[in-house]
Amino acid sequence: MLDPRLRSDPHQSRGRLHDEDDRGPRGPRDAFQRDRDRIIHSVAFRRLRHKTQVFVAPDGDHYRVRLTHSLEVAQIGRAMARTLGLNEDLTEALCLAHDLGHPPFGHAGEDALEAAVAHAGGFDHNGHSLRILTLLECPYPGHDGLNLSWETLEGLAKHNGPVSAPGWALAKVDVDHGLELSSHASLEAQLAAIADDIAYDNHDVDDGLRAGILDLQALLEVPIVARHWRAIEARHPGLDPDRKRAALVRDMIGTMVGDVLAETRARITASGVGNVDEVRAAGRTLVGFSPAMAAEERALKKYLYANLYDSDPLQPIRRGAKNVVTGLAQVLIERPDLLPAGWVRGEGETAHLRGMTDYIAGMTDPFAIARHEQWVGPVDLEAKF
Template sequence: MSIAKYAVHARPSRGRLFPEAESPTRSPWQRDRDRVVHSSGFRRLQYKTQVFINHEGDFFRTRLTHSLEVAQIARSMARHLAVDEDVTEAVALAHDLGHTPFGHAGEDALAEAMAQWGGFDHNTQAMRQVTVLERRYLDFDGLNLTWETLEGLAKHNGPVDSPSGWLRDYDAAHPLQLDQFASVEAQLAALADDIAYHGHDLDDGVRSGLLSLDDLADVPIVGEALAEARRRVDATPPGREIVFGVAGMGDAPQLRRACAIDRDQRLRHETVRRVINVLASDVLEQTRLNLARLEPRSADDVRRADRSMVAFSPKVADANAAIREFLFARLYRHWKVNRMTHKARRVTKELFATLSESPALLPDEWRALAGADKTVQMRVVADYLASMTDRFAMEEHRRLTDLSVAE
C-alpha cells in the first residue's frame, strides 16, 4: 500500500546517530521496532505496574500489555490514514520504556527525590533508555534508533518547550527539533496511549471490584456503550446465555450464578470494546478533517504546523477528559489504591535515600558508572531505580533494610 505524502518516508530517512548499513530485508522503522522488542527495557515492562501493583493479580494490565495495546490501536489508525505503520508501532512500543516500578507513584517519588539533580520524568527516561542505558552493541550505547523514531519518542505528546538538562544536552548533540510537533505517526501513538489507558483501566477497575458496571452509567461515551451492550443482552433469546462448560452442571442456582457472572464479564468486555471504537473512530474522522484543512504536503509540514494534526473532535475531547476525571476520582484515588500507592512511594523514596547516601551499595556495574561526581551519582541511582520491576524493587528494598536478609 502506498503511503500519504504527509507520512514519514523511509527514503530518505535522516539516519542514525551512528551510521549503519541498511538492512536488506527490513525498513529502518521495522529495524527500530525489532530493536525495541528485543531490548532489556521492553522485557522488564512485563513486571511494571499500570494501576495495580504487579503481585495483586496476573490478569491486570502491566506496562508491557499496555504498550502492546497502544501499538495495536496506533497501527490500526495508521493504516486507515495511509501513514507508515512501522514507525508508528516503534514509537508506541517504546513510549513507556522510561517508566519506574509502581507506575506513577514510583515516578512521582523519584521526581521529588531528583528535583535538585536535574529532575525525572518517564518520557525523558525513555529517551535515556534507548540512547544510553541499553548496552547490547559493540559499536555504541543505546539502540541507535533512527532520527524519526527518536523525535517521535521525544515529542509524541507535542513540542517540548523546556527540555530537561539531559534532553537539552542530547538535543544539542543530535538535534530533534524539539520546538516542533512530531510526525503524524508519533501523534497517533500518543492518542492511542490515551485510548488504551481508558479502555483497560475501565476494564481492570470493574474486574477488580473497585468499580461496578452501574458506576459507569453516567460517564460520557462509557455510559452509552454500556447501555447499548445491555440492550443487546436483553434482546438475547432465552437459553442463549447458557455458556460452554455450565450447561451440564445440573444445579439450577449454580447455573444461574455462572450465567450471571458470564453475562457481566461479557458486558464489561463489550462496553470497553465499544468505548475504544468510539474514541479511535473519532480520532480518525477529526484527523482527516485537520489534514484536509491544513493540506500538509510532507512530514516536515506536519512538524511545522501550529497545531497537532491528530486530535479528538471538541465534543469527544471533552468526553475523554470526563472519562479521565472519573477514573482519577473513582479508581486511581480509591482508598485501596491509595494504600498501595502510599507504600510504593515510601519504598521508592527509601531506596533512593539509601542508595544516594551510599552509592557503594549499588551493584558493581552501576557503581562503576556512578564515579565520584555527585550529580552523576544521583542520575545513576535514578537510572538504576527506574530500571527496576515492581518485584525487584520490593526485593531490593528488603535486601537493603532487613537485617535478616543475608545478601
C-alpha cells in the same frame, strides 16, 4: 487514505547518529522496521512485564502491566496508521517504546524518584525513555544505545507535542540528535500519543471493574459509558455481565478510534499540509478527538482519577510503593558503595545521583522489593481489593 506524502518514509529518514556496518546478516528490513525490532529485543522492553500499569502487586494475573499496555497501544496505533495510510512500523515502534522509561510501581514510583533527585535535575519518564534508547541499552559493539533513527527518537521526544522546557535527560539527547523540540512531531507520533490515551482510558475501566474498585452503576453516570452500555443492552438483551463489560470496552475503543480517524482527516484537509515537514511546522496537533469526543473523554478521565487512580483502596498500596523507591534512593545516597559498578556515572554528587536514578528506574517491581528488603527492611504491598 491520506496523501502519501504525509507518510513518514524510511528511505527518506534523517538517519542514525552512528554509521552502521551492514556486512552482517541483517535481513530485508527498512529503518523503521529495524527500530521496532530493536525496541522489542531490548532488555528495557522485557522488563515492562514486571512493571506496574495501575495496580501495584495485583492479586491476579488478568490485570494489565506496562508490557501488555504497550502491546495494546501498539495494536490500536498500528490499526489507525494502516487506515490512514501512514507508516505502520514507525507508529508501532513509538507505541512500544513510549513507556520504557517508567520506574517500578508506575506513577507512584516516578513521583518518589522525582522527589528524591529533585536537586539533581529531577526525573521524567519520557526523558528517561530517550536516555535508555540512546545510552543505557548497549547491545552493539561500536556505540552505546540502540542507534535508532532520528524519526523514532523525535517521535518519542515530542509525541505529546512540542517541548519548551526539556528536563536534563531529554536536553542531553537533544544536543546529540537535534530533535527540534519546539516543533510538532510526525503524524505517526501523534497517532501513538492518542492510541495511548484510548488504550488506558478503556482498559483501566476494564481492570477497575474487574477489581471491584469501580462501581458499574456509578460509572454509568459518565456519558460515553452510559451511551455504549445502553446500545449493548439493546443489541444483546440479557447478556452475561462479564461479556457485557468486554463489549463495553471494545465498543468504546472502536468509537474513539473512528472519531480520531474522521477528525484527523478533517484537520489535515483544513490545515492544507502536504508533506511531513509541513506537518511539523503546522503549529498544531493534527491527530485528535473531535470537540464532542474530547469532552466525553475528559469526563471519563476525570471520573477515573477520582474513583480509580486516587481511590481509597489503592492509596495504601501506592504509599507503600513510594516508600520502597524513597527508601532505595535514601540508602543509595547514604551508601554509594552499594551502587553496582556499572551504574557509576563519574565523580561528584550529581553524577552519583543520576547513576542511582538510572539504576532504580531500571528496576522491576519485584527487584525493587527484593533490594528494599535486603538493604532497608520489609515491604508490605499486598493488594487490598
